[in-house]
Amino acid sequence: MTGGAPHHDAEPSPVDEQRRLAAVRRYHILDTPSDGAFDTIASLAARTFGTPMATVAIIDTDRVWFKATHGLDGVTQIGRDTGLCASAILHDTPYVVPDTLADPRTADHPLVRGEPGIRFYAAAPITTAQGERLGTVDVLDIRPREATDDQLAVLEDLAALVMDELELRLSTLRTIAAERAQRTAAERLARTLQRTLLPPALPAVPGLDTAAAYHPASVHEVGGDFYDLFPLDDGRWAFFLGDVCGKGADAAALTSLTRYTLRAAAIYDPDPCTALANLDAVLKGEHQGGAPRYCTAVFGVLEPGPDGSFAVSLAGGGHPPALVLRADGSVEPISTAGGQLIGMLPDPRFVQATTRLFPGEALLLYTDGLIEARTPDGTMLGEDGLARRLSAAVPRGADGLLGAVDELLADLGPGVNDDTALLALSVPPRRTTPPAQENR
Incomplete structure (x- = not known):
């Protein structure tokens, strides 16, 4: 079969060309890396015709870009000169030029007059379901020849395979984009939900x-760490920090229940052990034969003293000890060891401890994501490791204390695999400048 009598191809209308180019852009194929599937198609086309060269070409605004080539090593694109690929996309059936020098459509093409001296050309259009012709599957030879009907039918089949690959690629890209959008929406929802579980800001406590x-280990999940600080009716202040079991929506619901239960318990009776016992009863009431709903927590009460210090009473249920950073730089754990999980055991025991914060001293509460993190050598940080790091840092004030922990978490990097909540309370150091000198 030949290409018939030579004739000049009509140029596409501007509207049709804009629609075609929009389709090219839609498939996001231009300037992508080589792909084995397209390379195979070009190789099969050359083998079917017995030609030394074949391409899978996409026609851009002013260039012909090759997604795959066979026998044209190093050639990635050529200008959009009429006669070969640029003319082939004007036809919805195979385009054949048995002798390029004898055909006025191709005789002046640079690939015909110059290297590699193309004398035979045949192409099948790569056509979308909507009829836009994106490019061609081409075969080329340096000597004139004829093309059979069977060869051209195979060429059309190969062009259809290219279109199938492009559709599959587009579907994959859209799926990835949709998954990314869903993941982004889920992350945004998780962040929003996480914020609702924590106080938007801590209240100002005189003196x-x-x-x-809050340091989440993953932006994809809602964690169960929580903290709060709030006033009591008698001039004292209550605070708590803890960690519920699980992740996600169930953990969020349990966190909300725990936080508001402890607030309500403090109004009823702010004794730390009593508050934890009330929380234990509520969590067991929510159990109702399903999976246990439990948590660890520290609950404390602050009472200001006339000398500027604060008396601290706190109780723990299965939670790591709070740390006091003394004015001399030492780090002292406030142990509630023996306090048991809240909501899990039939008759749990909660352990209470007391201390006093003097000017220049601070109290740090944290969840176990911090001390269970792994150091670069693979060992667990642990309570002693945290105490050593804070003692060496000599942080100043509540903000400085959290800054020291931030640096520690950054140093641990991938060794941190669980959420970490932090609450720091510090008594400012006494003034050393006489008030009279401040006004000079």
Whole structure:
């Protein structure tokens, strides 16, 4: 079969060309890396015709870009000169030029007059379901020849395979984009939900500096760490920090229940052990034969003293000890060891401890994501490792204390695999400048 009598091809209308180019852009194929599937198609086309060269070409605004080539090593694109690929996309059936020098459509093409001296050309259009012709599957030879009907039918089949690959690629890209959008929406929802589980800001406590932070191990999940600080009716202040079991929506619901239960328990009776016992009863009431709903927590009460210090009473249920950073730089754990998980055991025991914060001293509460993190050598940081790091850092005030922990978490990097909540309370150091000198 030949290409018939030579004739000049009509140029596409501007509207049709804009629609075609929009389709090219839609498939996001231009300037992508080589792909084995397209390379195979070009190789099969050359083998079917017995030609030394074949391409899978996409026609851009002013260039012909080759997604795959066979026998044209190093050639990635050529200008959009009429006669070969640029003319082939004007036809919805195979385009054949048995002798390029004898055909006025191709005789002046640079690939015909110059290297590699093309004398035979045949192409099948790569056509979308909507009829836009994106490019061609081509075969080329340096000597004139004829093409059979069977060869051209195979060429059309190969062009259809290219279109199938492009559709599959587009579907994959859209799926990835949709998954990314869903993941982004889920992350945004998780962040929003996480914020609702924590106080938007800590209240100002007279004579005390406060700071809190939440470090999620993953932006994809809602964690169960929580903290709060709030006033009691008698001039004292209550605070708590803890960690519920699980992740996600169930953990969020349990966190919300725990936080508001502890607030309500403090109004009823702010004794730390009593507050944890009330929480234990509520969590067991929510159990109702399903999976246990439990948590660890520290609950404390602050009472300001006339000398600027604060008496601290706190109780723990299965939670790591709070740390006091003394004015001399030492780090002292406030142990509630023996306090048991809240909501899990039939008759749990909660352990209470007391201390006093003097000017220049701070209290740090944290969840176990911090001390269970792995150091670069693979060992667990642990309570002793945290105490050593804070003692060496000599942080100043609540903000400085959390800054030291931030640096520690950054140093641990991938060794941190669980959420970490932090609550720091510090008593500012006494003034050393006489008030009279401040006004000079």
